[in-house]
Amino acid sequence: MDTMADRGSVTLRDVAEAAGVSVSTVSRVLDERAPRSQSATAVRVRQVADELGYRRNAYASGLRRGQTGTIGVLVPRLTDTVMALMFEALERAARARGYFAVVATCGDDPESERSSTEILLERGVDGLVLATARLDDELPAALRARGIRHSLALRTDGVSPSSLGDDDMGGYLAVRHLVDLGHRDIAIVTGPRFASSANGRVEGARRALAEAGLALDAERVVYAGYGIDEGVEAGRAVFTSSRPTAVFAANDNLAIGVMRAAHLAGRVVGDDLSLVGYNDIPLASRLPVPLTTVHVPFDQIAAGAIDLLFAPPGEATIRKVLPTLMPRASTTRVVE
Amino acid sequence: MDTMADRGSVTLRDVAEAAGVSVSTVSRVLDERAPRSQSATAVRVRQVADELGYRRNAYASGLRRGQTGTIGVLVPRLTDTVMALMFEALERAARARGYFAVVATCGDDPESERSSTEILLERGVDGLVLATARLDDELPAALRARGIRHSLALRTDGVSPSSLGDDDMGGYLAVRHLVDLGHRDIAIVTGPRFASSANGRVEGARRALAEAGLALDAERVVYAGYGIDEGVEAGRAVFTSSRPTAVFAANDNLAIGVMRAAHLAGRVVGDDLSLVGYNDIPLASRLPVPLTTVHVPFDQIAAGAIDLLFAPPGEATIRKVLPTLMPRASTTRVVE
């Protein structure tokens, strides 16, 4: 039986023998948490370990230490660029704190969400970051009941520690921008009702309209998913029932879908139709007509999510970071 | 010291005591690899384990078994949809075979490629799938020298076990399609010279042109990166120096960049300019003008990569799967 990718598997004992000291000495010298000793033995041991190509066996170490230096991340899918951005940011934040991030995808299915969680737990993660929390999801509550360290990223259930963007503010910035450009007939396409982000962004949008003395009719708001196809469909609905001069899509994917719907309806984005997205995925600024959107600082959100994992419980545990508007060619002054 | 996400940590011993049997009995009954015994004790043990909420500690188990049921995947970045698609497919393929896939991102830096590899090995992965192999990269050779199980996905170095699409065929299909539509003035934008995929696709393109009696002048081929920005730049270069009626971009991101460059140059894709991409990322079919592209069967590639990991060495180890052309609105018959 070959052991773990057939790697040379140089053990502590090998190093100890080669260096002529005991295993415990080597263990101590190579303990990355302790301050680096500069004693003669320490230096020699490190050199020998290096020559032999020693690598600590994370499993044995984790077993003994009771923690593994691993953080589990749960996302619905990685092919959604927003989730990929979030995971990469979490990976960086984790690494900066000496942790390794592993990810599991779980789609939109609560059942697979549970089973993916169990898989991660089985692998002994020291904490769990969920980028999936639905408002109606009972997973965070279950984790709280079991006393499992976790935090929510991008969304919140109002109870578990959460790190997210200020969606209300983002929605406000987006629509305020449209209002400032003279638009008064604005439609809104947002995410699913079960997502706190979708609701927050609509709230902010409503506030900006109210400030301008505009009401937000119910039929002006379309709740959809966060995918491109949902954007196409929502856009189609919007453009057949009315003729808004501007659309706020609460997600860049949705906005891209709306772009396609607009194209099919004979509307020209950046000309007779203004469009704002949300998230500022890399694609947004590189479209033929670059998309005005709300930039979300994923790195800050990630840092918050990781920090909350290890923060003493009972602190103010819902952290919001401010988004920024990125005006681009997809929004223009309203034509009379 | 709390152990691993504070989970209840019900151990084999707990189950054994509660069920009134020995630890090894429980271990055997709960061994997922053995055939499921239906004896009275087995049934009872499973029930008790279930009630207590027992979960196997993957670290202890891996330590003892000498393998961890984990496969490491190395990709440059997950924010590139192609890589996200590839990883998700690998994740599925791994899961179908009882493995769990963990991913590490390493950018384009060979140094960080090395260190990410070490991190994965430290975590005791049973094998490594690299979706990063550059032609000039020495990592596969290093892994071979150390006897570490691995395979390459999407690219090949010509030696290590590889699972990839038939890039030559894909390039051929793309350009053949353009030729069939009457185009004779075709420019090609491809990926970096260090990628086997980029070269293969150009070769196929060249073959299709030759068949039609057309030569491929060197200045008709632009080597770029695989990012959108590189596509914009390459497109700009193409459109300022000449006026091709069609462009084959060897990657959808590149194609999107070319779209933007075309827009800036006053060309209209699907009208006076035909454009073909490569990979068929989900976005391609959902653009305002849907992109004709070459569909790559990521699931087959993933299955191949995982299988090669555990195949007896010495087999035919470079597996290629056939891509398919997806004709869409971005390509039209040439206008005279």
Next chain:
DNA sequence: CTGTTAGCGCCTTCAT
């Protein structure tokens, strides 16, 4: 089929 025994590689008292 069951239980006993030994040990995977590492870390951490405890004694020197």
Next chain:
DNA sequence: ATGAAGGCGCTAACAG
């Protein structure tokens, strides 16, 4: 500062 010894949770030989 160093070494010896025990054990983390689990599995594989070996008896019965």
